[in-house]
Structure formats: C-alpha cells, structure tokens
Amino acid sequence: MRSEQGQHLLHARSREHLTPAHLRHSIPSILPARGAGMFARVDGIRLPGYAADAAGLVHAQEPEMSKVRLLVGTKKGAFILTSDSDRKRWNVDGPHFAGWEIYHAKGSPADPDRLYVSQTSGWFGQIVQRSRDGGKTWEQPGTPAGTPTTTPDGMPMGESNKFVYNISGPDGKPLTTHQFYDGTQHPWEFKRVWHLEPALTDPDTVYAGVEDAAIFKTTDGGKTWNELAGLRGHGTGPQWQPGAGGMGLHTIVQDAKDAKRLFIAISAAGVFRTDDGGKTWSPKNRGLTSKYLPDPNVEVGFCVHRIAMHPSRPKTLFMQLHWHVCRSDDAGDTWRKVSGNLPSDFGFPIVVHAQEPETIYVVPILSDSLHYPPEGKLRVYRSRVGGNEWEPLTRGLPQSDCYVNVLRGAMSTDTLDPCGIYLGTTGGQVYGSADGGDNWSAIVRDLPTVLSVEAQALP
Amino acid sequence: MIRVALPFHLCTLAGVDGEVSLDVAGPVTLRSVVDALEVRYPMLRGTIRDHVTHARRPFVRYFACRRDFSHDALDTPLPDEVASGTEPFQIVGAIAGG
Numbered sequence: 001m002r003s004e005q006g007q008h009l010l011h012a013r014s015r016e017h018l019t020p021a022h023l024r025h026s027i028p029s030i031l032p033a034r035g036a037g038m039f040a041r042v043d044g045i046r047l048p049g050y051a052a053d054a055a056g057l058v059h060a061q062e063p064e065m066s067k068v069r070l071l072v073g074t075k076k077g078a079f080i081l082t083s084d085s086d087r088k089r090w091n092v093d094g095p096h097f098a099g100w101e102i103y104h105a106k107g108s109p110a111d112p113d114r115l116y117v118s119q120t121s122g123w124f125g126q127i128v129q130r131s132r133d134g135g136k137t138w139e140q141p142g143t144p145a146g147t148p149t150t151t152p153d154g155m156p157m158g159e160s161n162k163f164v165y166n167i168s169g170p171d172g173k174p175l176t177t178h179q180f181y182d183g184t185q186h187p188w189e190f191k192r193v194w195h196l197e198p199a200l201t202d203p204d205t206v207y208a209g210v211e212d213a214a215i216f217k218t219t220d221g222g223k224t225w226n227e228l229a230g231l232r233g234h235g236t237g238p239q240w241q242p243g244a245g246g247m248g249l250h251t252i253v254q255d256a257k258d259a260k261r262l263f264i265a266i267s268a269a270g271v272f273r274t275d276d277g278g279k280t281w282s283p284k285n286r287g288l289t290s291k292y293l294p295d296p297n298v299e300v301g302f303c304v305h306r307i308a309m310h311p312s313r314p315k316t317l318f319m320q321l322h323w324h325v326c327r328s329d330d331a332g333d334t335w336r337k338v339s340g341n342l343p344s345d346f347g348f349p350i351v352v353h354a355q356e357p358e359t360i361y362v363v364p365i366l367s368d369s370l371h372y373p374p375e376g377k378l379r380v381y382r383s384r385v386g387g388n389e390w391e392p393l394t395r396g397l398p399q400s401d402c403y404v405n406v407l408r409g410a411m412s413t414d415t416l417d418p419c420g421i422y423l424g425t426t427g428g429q430v431y432g433s434a435d436g437g438d439n440w441s442a443i444v445r446d447l448p449t450v451l452s453v454e455a456q457a458l459p
Numbered sequence: 460m461i462r463v464a465l466p467f468h469l470c471t472l473a474g475v476d477g478e479v480s481l482d483v484a485g486p487v488t489l490r491s492v493v494d495a496l497e498v499r500y501p502m503l504r505g506t507i508r509d510h511v512t513h514a515r516r517p518f519v520r521y522f523a524c525r526r527d528f529s530h531d532a533l534d535t536p537l538p539d540e541v542a543s544g545t546e547p548f549q550i551v552g553a554i555a556g557g
Contacts (some may be wrong), residue, residue, distance in 0.1 A: 099468055123518040123552045124468055124506035140502045149497045149504060161505045 011407065029425035063123055066459055068414050069134065070443070071115065072430060073452035078117055080135045081443055087420055089435035090443045096138065096262045097328030101192075104409055104452045107134075108206075109199035112119040112456050116206055116222060126192055127158040127437075128208075128222050135457075163190045163208070163216055171197035175232045178212065179241040183284035184372035188212045188232070195409070200259070213240060213266040217278065221273045228278035231264070236283060243267035243322075248437070250408055251417035256311035262331060263307060263317065269300035269317070273332050284332030288321060306408045307346045310357035318360050320408070321352040325362055327387050338387025343374045353436060354419045357412030358386040360391075361413075361421060361437060363406040372403040373424075380423070382437050396440030397431060404429070409452035416457050422452025461487060462547040463496055469507070469550065473500040478547055487542040489521060490533040522549040530537060 001044040042064070043205040070081040077095025096102075096297040100119045113134040117128040129138045135439060138277035143149070150156055165188050167175060191211040199205035204221040214232055216225040240247060250266055255261035260277040270285040283299050293301050303322035310316065319335065324333045324345050339345035344364040355361035362381050366374050378397045381390040404427035414420035421433045428447040433440045460480040468479060481495045490513070497504045508515050513533065515521070521528040524538045526548050540546035 098471070121468065121506075123466075123516065124472075124517060126505065127472070127502075142504070143501050145499060147499050147501070149494065149501075153467065156510045157504075159501070159504050159510060162510045164511060 001133040009202045019131075020303075021163075023074045034250060039196050039279045062154075064345070066416065066457060068416065069106065069107070069112075069456045069458055070412070070430065070432075071105035071135075071452075071454040071456070072424055072450060073117070073409070073449065074428070074448040074450050075101050075103050076448035078102040078105050078119075079444070079447060081430065082400065083443075085416055087416075087432060090432075092444050093135070097127075097137065100127070102451060103192060103194050104196050104454075106177075106196050106198060107456045109409045110198070111202050111203040112458055114198070114203040116196045116198060118196055118208075120192040126163065126190070128193065128220050130160070132159075141220075159226065160222045160225075163193070163210055163214075163225055164227075165190065165214060165232075166227040168229075175229060175237060178237055178247065179239055181242060185238060188214065191246065192248075194248040194250045195252055200256060202256055207235040207252050207262070209252050209264060211246045211248040212242075212270060215249055215264055215278065217286065228274075230274070230279050231272060231281045231456065234272075234281050234283075236269070239268065239300050240269035241301070251307050253309050253317070254306055255309075255314040257314050261314070263309070265304040265307050267305065268303035270304050271307060271332055284328075286333065287328075287333070288319075288326060289324070289336035290322065292322075308349050308350045308352050308360070310352045313357045316357065316386075318350050318352060320347050320362055322346065322368060325387060333357075338383070340383070340388035340390055342390050343379075344379055345439075347406075347424070348408040349406055351411050351421070353421075354413050354415045355417060356384070356436075359384045359436070360386065361411070362390075363423065365405060368442075371405045376400055376402050378402045378404065380421070380433075380437055380440075393433070393437040395438065395442070396433070396442075405441050407451055412448050412453045412455040414455040414457045420455060421459075422455050424453045426450065460544045461492055462544050463492065464547040464549045466550060466552040468552065469503055469524070472502050472506065475500075480544070486534075487537045489528060489531065489537065491549055492537065492541075495510050497545055504526065518553040520551040523552055525549075 005141045034036045035049040036371045066085040073141045074081040077098040079094035081089045097119045103118045105117040117129040177185035177333045195209035197207040205219050208216040215228045219224050251265040253263040273284045274281045305320045306317045317328045324337045328335045347365045365443040377399045380393040383390045404425035410424040424430045426449045429445050431440045432443045461483050466476045483495045523541045541548050
C-alpha cells in the first residue's frame with residue numbers, strides 16, 4: 001500500500017520502534033536470503049524483523065526460529081556443526097565418511113537440506129555423496145544395485161563419481177594436453193572434485209570444479225556428469241599448468257542476476273567467465289601481475305587462489321591472488337590491486353559480508369614459502385571499503401605461537417544479521433564470529449586439517 | 460559362491476562387514492568377479508578400477524591364495540579355491556600414505 005504522497009508505508013504489526021523518519025522517503029533496499037536474519041533497510045537504517053516485497057512495501061515478519069549449519073570438510077571426514085541464531089552453543093556431528101578426504105560440502109540455495117559432498121581418496125578415487133535431509137542420511141546417486149554396469153551397447157553407465165573428459169573440442173581437435181611442471185605437454189587426468197556449486201534455483205543442478213582443471217555439470221542430482229568442454233577447448237588449455245597443490249578448478253561463482261554467467265578460477269591458469277551458460281569461456285585476468293610471469297600481457301598462468309562476489313553486485317569481484325588482493329568492477333574485464341596496508345598480501349580465502357557488499361575479509365599468510373600467519377598471530381583482516389584500507393580482527397583468535405593456515409575453501413559467511421564469519425584451519429580449529437568479525441571464538445578445536453567450510457542459515 | 464574380501468573403506472562404503480559373497484556366471488576371472496561385485500554394490504563403481512578402461516587403480520591390489528594377481532590379464536582364471544569359495548579373493552588397499 002502506498003500513501004497519497006506516493007511514499008511507501010510500513011506495514012507492521014508493531015511500529016513502536018519505528019520513528020517518523022522511517023516513514024518518510026522509505027525506500028527499502030537490499031535483502032538477504034529468505035528466512036533467517038531477514039531485514040529491510042529504510043533510509044539507510046537496518047530494520048531487523050521487516051522485509052520488503054517485490055513492490056517495495058515493507059512488512060513485519062513473523063518471528064522465526066533460525067539456525068546455522070556449517071558443513072566442514074576435513075582430511076579425515078566431514079563434520080556438521082549446528083547452532084541457533086545466537087551462534088554461541090554448537091552441536092558437532094561427525095565424522096561422516098570417516099577416513100576420507102572431504103574436499104568440499106555445500107548445500108543447495110534452492111533446497112538447503114539438499115547437500116552435496118566431494119569425498120576422495122588416494123586409494124579409491126572420487127565419490128560424490130548426496131543428502132536430502134540436511135545430512136542425516138546420505139546416498140550415492142547413480143545406477144541402482146543389481147543393474148548392469150554397462151549399457152546394451154557396452155558403454156559404462158552414468159555414476160555420481162564418473163567424470164570423463166570430453167576429448168573433442170568445438171573445433172574437432174582433441175583436448176588432450178596441458179603444460180606439466182617440467183614444461184612438457186601432459187594429458188588431462190581426472191584426480192578429484194575440488195568444488196561443488198549447486199545452482200541457485202534448481203537443487204538437481206550442480207557444477208563441479210575438478211583436478212585436472214575442468215568444469216562438469218549435472219542436471220539430475222549427481223547421477224551423471226558432463227563436461228562443459230568449451231572451457232578447456234577455448235584455446236589456452238595447453239598453457240595451463242599445475243600449482244603446488246595440483247591443477248585444480250577450485251572456485252565457481254554464479255551471477256545471481258544472470259543465470260548464464262559463471263566465473264571460475266584455476267590454479268594456475270586464472271579466472272575465466274562464460275556468458276552463455278558454459279558453452280564458451282574467456283580468460284579474465286587483465287591487470288593481474290605475478291613475479292612468476294615475466295610477460296606483463298600474458299593472458300593466463302595466474303595462480304588465483306579464490307574469488308568472491310556479493311550477489312547484489314555481480315560485476316564486482318574480489319580476488320585473493322597468490323600474492324596480492326585484487327578487485328574488479330567490470331565483471332572481471334580488468335583487475336586492480338587493493339592490498340593496501342595488509343601485513344602480507346599472500347593468502348588463500350576471501351569472502352564478502354552478507355549484507356555489506358564492500359566489506360571483505362582475508363587471512364594474510366606470511367609468504368608462499370611460509371604458509372602461516374605473520375608473527376604467529378592468526379588475524380582476519382577486514383576492509384569496509386572494498387580494499388586498500390584494512391583492519392586486523394584479533395579478539396578471540398590466537399595471538400601468539402600460531403602457525404596454522406586457512407585454506408582457500410575454509411572461510412564462509414552466513415546470511416544472518418549480524419553476519420556470521422567462519423574459518424577452519426589446518427590445525428583443525430573452526431572459529432566463528434557472530435558479529436561480522438569483531439569477536440571470535442573456537443567452535444571446535446581438534447578436528448583433522450580443515451579443507452572447506454560452508455555456512456548455511458536455515459529457517 | 461565367490462567370497463570377496465574388501466578393504467576397510469570399501470566395506471564402509473558398501474555397508475558390509477569385511478567379506479561379501481557373490482554369484483559369478485561363467486569363468487571366474489579378475490574381470491568377472493569385479494563385474495559381479497560392481498553389479499551387486501554399485502557404490503563401489505570407480506573405486507577399484509576405472510569406469511571406462513577398467514584399469515586397476517594404482518593403490519589397489521588383487522590377491523588370492525597367497526599370490527599377487529594385480530598385474531595379471533583381466534581374463535586370467537582365478538584359482539579353483541577361489542572359484543569354489545574355499546579361499547577369498549582379496550581386494551587390498553596398498554600400504555601408502557598416512
């Protein structure tokens with residue numbers, strides 16, 4: 001409903017804490033995900049418990065019981081940590097898939113209880129697990145028991161862990177080699193899934209970033225996977241080479257406003273973007289620099305560690321490069337350095353605050369040779385202005401004799417208000433902050449090496 | 460019935476306790492035993508051998524009757540003791556890593 005003056009009216013069951021100023025020029029702006037932590041912003045003032053509808057009207061929300069779920073992948077299994085919205089007391093459930101490396105676990109934005117897990121082993125290879133009930137029970141999608149392993153014409157049946165590279169590119173040439181450590185060409189060999197990215201609107205559609213670097217997609221809930229081969233086939237594939245951790249496609253970012261646009265990052269090749277749902281891809285590394293790449297105009301070869309985006313600003317990307325923290329405001333077309341006053345701009349993860357698109361977080365590590373925090377102090381650095389100006393966040397984090405690392409997938413945010421920030425360390429600690437990073441506490445201290453952390457806010 | 464002994468992680472994946480029994484039609488070979496195992500326990504597909512090439516994974520070994528069959532041709536007949544169920548066919552995770 002609108003007033004006669006054309007201003008928005010607040011529809012509230014209780015307005016006692018709203019001032020007349022809120023009722024003037026009330027223009028609601030960004031909203032986080034549905035459910036937990038919902039708020040409206042009116043005249044720049046955040047109103048928890050209210051939300052704007054599509055017409056721009058602000059409504060009071062029924063009080064909701066919300067909780068947070070952390071999906072933690074470690075070197076020896078998966079753990080599920082849950083808390084209510086206070087995020088003070090946590091329940092630890094696990095290990096799931098004990099003894100296996102869990103590179104990544106992530107829930108579907110379209111159905112938060114639909115979880116996908118990458119379970120790997122140097123002995124037994126890749127497994128993809130799926131849950132329909134938030135991790136209470138698990139299944140491997142694929143061919144049912146008792147049925148043949150091959151089709152009548154002898155082709156292997158689809159399985160959740162079957163990632164077969166497309167060997168024929170758009171031009172008909174085989175996509176067979178990339179650059180190896182010694183500079184020779186080397187055939188692509190599937191090793192593991194680094195990253196699972198469920199689609200924003202369909203719980204059965206998931207993207208998988210794998211080592212050796214490629215992107216796969218399932219549209220049947222993980223039963224079958226098909227490569228989006230235009231990425232490897234666009235032309236620079238023979239110049240890609242593995243970083244110290246292997247040649248993994250470790251990051252997939254979806255554009256919330258354009259379902260056909262995806263960004264991916266590969267170590268060590270760089271960032272690539274598709275604008276047509278994955279058919280064709282372009283390298284997006286202009287402006288990046290690396291002392292390991294003498295040619296300043298090189299198109300690929302960058303050891304990008306992580307990229308992040310706020311869903312309300314899909315043209316702005318933040319990056320933790322091998323060295324340097326960078327940002328792009330033109331969807332990756334150009335990048336600039338925003339390391340500013342960081343004590344070291346080497347690091348792995350980077351995340352964006354759920355409600356403040358210019359507030360970003362990194363965890364500086366001393367160097368590429370010394371993978372631990374400067375001065376033995378675990379400090380998260382926050383910039384509220386999108387980079388260059390950084391402040392250390394230390395309260396509750398170990399500030400002496402700390403020599404752990406935080407890997408690229410091991411930092412995440414929830415969507416509650418105030419925003420929760422979480423990180424897992426190579427020492428097995430998971431730390432959380434329920435106030436945007438001002439105060440931290442250990443949720444659990446003695447897990448195996450943490451490989452990934454994903455936070456979900458649940459209604 | 461053919462007895463197949465599985466390593467710990469494949470037991471947990473398949474939800475079995477150490478050893479499984481399988482009916483194998485025709486000659487009892489490396490190929491036919493693993494084929495039958497994968498039909499009965501599809502969650503093991505891809506964990507012992509490659510989906511497409513059927514090449515054994517590098518850190519998996521095939522033992523039977525105190526012999527290593529890991530490098531034998533896939534259609535090599537397995538010993539009579541395995542075919543009769545007197546001895547198990549053993550799938551072993553090689554000692555490596557931590």
